[in-house]
Amino acid sequence: MRLLSKPFPPRAGGFLALVMIVLLTFPATQPLHAKTLSTTAPTLAPFEAAPLSIGVSWYPEQWPESQWEADLALMRRAGVSVVRLGEFAWARLEPRDGEFDFGWIDRAVALAGRHGIRVVLGTPTAAPPVWLTEAHPDVLRVNEDGSVEGHGERRQFSFASATYRRYTVRIAGEMARRYGRNPDVVGWQIDNEIGVPSFDREAKARWARWLTARYGTVEELNRRWTTDYWSQRYQRFDQVPLKSKGPQNPALLLDFKRFASFLWAEYVDEQAAAIRTHADRRQFVTTNSTAWNNNFDQYLVHRGLDLAAWDDYVPNGRPDWTANALHHDVVRGYRQRNFWIMETQPGRVDWGALNRSLDPGQTRELAWQAVGRGADAILYWQWRSALNGQEQYHGTLVGPDGQPMPVFDEIARTAREMAAMSRWLKDTQPEKAEVALLYSQESRWAIEAERHSRDYDPVATITDWYRPFADDGYRVDVLPPDADLAGYRLVVAPNLNILSGDTAERLKAYVERGGHLVLGPRSGMKDGDNALWPMRQPGPLGTSLGGRVGYYYPLDGPVAMSAIFGDTTAHIWGEVLEPVADDTKVLGRFGSDQGWLSGQPALLRRKVGRGSIAYLGAILDQQGQGRFTRWMITEAAVPRPLMTPVDGVEFMTRARGAERFIIAVNHGETAKRISLPAGAGWLHSDDVQGDMLRPHGVALAHVKHGTR
Structure with missing residues (x-):
């Protein structure tokens, strides 16, 4: 264990003073978008482009260390080449204030490396340890109705808390100091599925300062918000309420979302800066989000990250393939570059109204659709069923007994295909659209x-x-x-x-x-x-x-x-x-x-x-x-696509310079006839018989230069 010289003092004046200085540099009339955030976007890391990867979320802290070796060996059998770990392990990493225990994670990372498995480390800030919330109850999130979240949940912290922010920056920095140049660590995930706002006293104070920075004078706010409507007129910024239940001024509602976006971007940027202080530039930094998360401006939060990552779930087990394709294209737009799937279901979830499993073949289809749309890695949540906790029914690759679940072989097949096709698809990205x-x-x-x-x-x-x-x-x-x-x-x-x-x-x-x-x-x-x-x-x-x-x-x-x-x-x-x-x-x-x-x-x-x-x-x-x-x-004279559309078949093109590669995925229950353009040929065609693509089949073709 490593003991810091002393834990943080309870007061936060220095941090808040710094934030105030930054906020007051904003022009009063400037709209809040990416270029007005308090930190400037860094030069993005030249992290090494990895071949296509299949991965899992692994929680070694939940299992006896004697089982780790067997788990990792079975992961290799499944074709797993990357694991995400640590994102909910704060209580193990820092069991007491300022006292760090990295020994177990040292051994987990090293053992994964010996099995040829790279690691994405998650900062564990989505679930604070009990000693932190007990010593600083003011860091707990307050809901719109005034109720306070408690220990045993996740995301129970206030995004506005300067005290909580100091602790998150410290744990992120200590982890980066230890693993920032570890060759087995490929990247970092900040927190986990951020987005829930808080309505506590500190958030209200930050809100008033944010409004001051945006409008300069309360008279300007009154003018632009038309506060003479319903006699809303304010005399001071600290009189303006945070968003609350009941009818609200539309300008207030929009500005509250902007304010929340600003705080979340600040939250992510602070941890990213702490990591980059120590990390090798080949290690990427990202955070993971969910489809259509509307609690904050995704473009703003992602502007200083190396890549976007999202969690692709189909809770009812019946994919709308086109809607899911849109999800990928939305996420790719956050950074306008390839992305990672940091979580997806191995069969089923456990949080929907009816958690039907995907049909045989559809887990593989989801993975290849993601790759076709720009994903370079697909990580399944999770590897092994937890014996207890709030997500016992969720799909996994292996059960609590350590034996493979039915979807294991399908994922292993997908991993073998991706390993084989990486030599062609490495360094490619979806072809630019018209x-x-x-x-x-x-x-x-x-x-x-x-x-x-x-x-x-x-x-x-x-x-x-x-x-x-x-x-x-x-x-x-x-x-x-x-x-x-x-x-x-x-x-x-x-x-x-x-x-x-x-x-x-x-x-x-x-x-x-x-x-x-x-x-x-x-x-x-x-x-x-x-x-x-x-x-x-x-x-x-x-x-x-x-x-x-x-x-x-x-x-x-x-x-x-x-x-x-x-x-x-x-x-x-x-x-x-x-x-x-x-x-x-x-x-x-x-x-x-x-x-x-x-x-x-x-x-x-x-x-x-x-x-x-x-x-x-x-x-x-x-x-x-x-x-x-x-x-x-x-x-608009948009050129026709390279492939002639076939009902139920999704064609996606990834390119590297003038080279193009077509990924074909048959989402249907019957074989479909596929006609390649002149000059194109199959590179991977196990699911192709003659010119027919099997049901749920996947194939890869190469297009020669100049083919149209």
């Missing part, structure tokens, strides 16, 4: 706070727009609204509700240079303060569109619509569009006998510069959205 989809977390927050229709789900809308592209074989890059759009023929923004003036100018410039922009319903309604623009939708893009939204209309049933791409049906939401420029074309109208919508324009388009801008004022049914998508593709 289509970009803008995902604005701020717009999602704004719509979810004021849906105006119980059926309006911004994530479902994004998925509906993505699905026809994916089903027809087109790659889509999912990007934030402030991303560089150069090189994209087509940019779609399904519900860009929050539209800042800066973003509007960038989108105008994109169109002027020859890009094709298509906006969906509710776009351009609000500015960066979640306030209505004084002009009608789409706000500052209305001058480019030469049109506006005259009226928006939640729907309680289907509404007929005819458009340039054919007849269709709108549901959930409809908008009456009004062309105001002579050259703005009406390309779609609602049917007759539809109330306010009767015969009114539903789709506008205008050519601007070398490009065009269009606005669809409806949510379409699935067939109509498909036809609309094909019309967009034609208008």
Whole structure:
């Protein structure tokens, strides 16, 4: 054990003073996005690109050391080449304040290395030890209703607590000091599935300082929040409440999400800095998130990390393959580079309403879909069933007796395939798309706070727009609204509700240079303060569109619509569009006998510069959205995909320079005929008979230079 000279003092004045100095450097009117965070993004680590890896979460602290050797030997039999460990072991790593016990983890890392297994170390800060919360009860998370979380859970800490932050930085730094140059350690995961906010006294104090930094004066906040509504006007920043239950000012709700994002980014950056002080630059630093986690701005939190990582779970055991593909593309967009799956299910989960296992073959399909979408490693949670604890029913590779579970052989087969195909797929990444989809977390927050229709789900809308592209074989890059759009023929923004003036100018410039922009319903309604623009939708893009939204209309049933791409049906939401420029074309109208919508324009388009801008004022049914998508593709002259679409088969292309590799995955129950383009040939074709790909089959093809 290593004993520090003395534990931390109980007060936090120095840290808070430093934070205050940093906060007060922000311009009062500057919106909070990546470039306003307190720390600057580092030069990213040139960590070694690993071959495709299969891994597991391993918890040696839960088992007698005499069992470790057998577990690791069985892991090698399963093809496991990386383990994640340590992320819930704080009580073992630091049994008392300032007293560290690394002996057991030294032996675990060394033993894994002797078996040829690399290690991702998790900082254990998601579950603080009892001595910490007992000595400092103020670090515990307070819920919106005022209740306080207690020991025995996880994520029971306040993200605003300076005391807790000092302890997290210390344990992360001590771990990095010991393992930062260990050749068996390939990377670091900060915490585990962050995101739950706290409403404690310290969070409220940080909130007031954050508002001070953002607005400068309380008069400016009152102006931008329109606080004369309901007599909300404030006299001091410390009077502004944290988000709480009940109706709240939309500006407050949006700013609370930004504030939470700022604190979580700060939390992650502090641990990352502590690790990088000691770690070899070949070791990556990341954190893991969950699909569509909406508690913070993912782009902001990831901007200083080497790669993104996420936890891919299908709780009902019935994958929606296209929706899951979108999840991968969203996560890849956080850093716009390859990512890791840090957790996924070996068969089943234990936290859903009905935890059905994946069917035989689907665990392998999920892994290869992830690789095709840009994953370089797939780690299963977890290796072995824990004898006790809150997740006893979760799927594992081996049971509590140490014997393989039914999914073991399927994962072992996947690992063998990935090992064989790594020589071709190493250093590849998904081919750059011609289509970009803008995902604005701020717009999602704004719509979810004021849906105006119980059926309006911004994530479902994004998925509906993505699905026809994916089903027809087109790659889509999912990007934030402030991303560089150069090189994209087509940019779609399904519900860009929050539209800042800066973003509007960038989108105008994109169109002027020859890009094709298509906006969906509710776009351009609000500015960066979640306030209505004084002009009608789409706000500052209305001058480019030469049109506006005259009226928006939640729907309680289907509404007929005819458009340039054919007849269709709108549901959930409809908008009456009004062309105001002579050259703005009406390309779609609602049917007759539809109330306010009767015969009114539903789709506008205008050519601007070398490009065009269009606005669809409806949510379409699935067939109509498909036809609309094909019309967009034609208008933007998006090149056809390399592979001809086959129903139920997913084709994904990874590239290295001019070399391209096609991964084909048959998600269906019947064999499907696959036609490779001229000049392409199979590299791995165990599941191919003639030109037929078996049910749940996977194959890899190489495309020669110049093939189109």
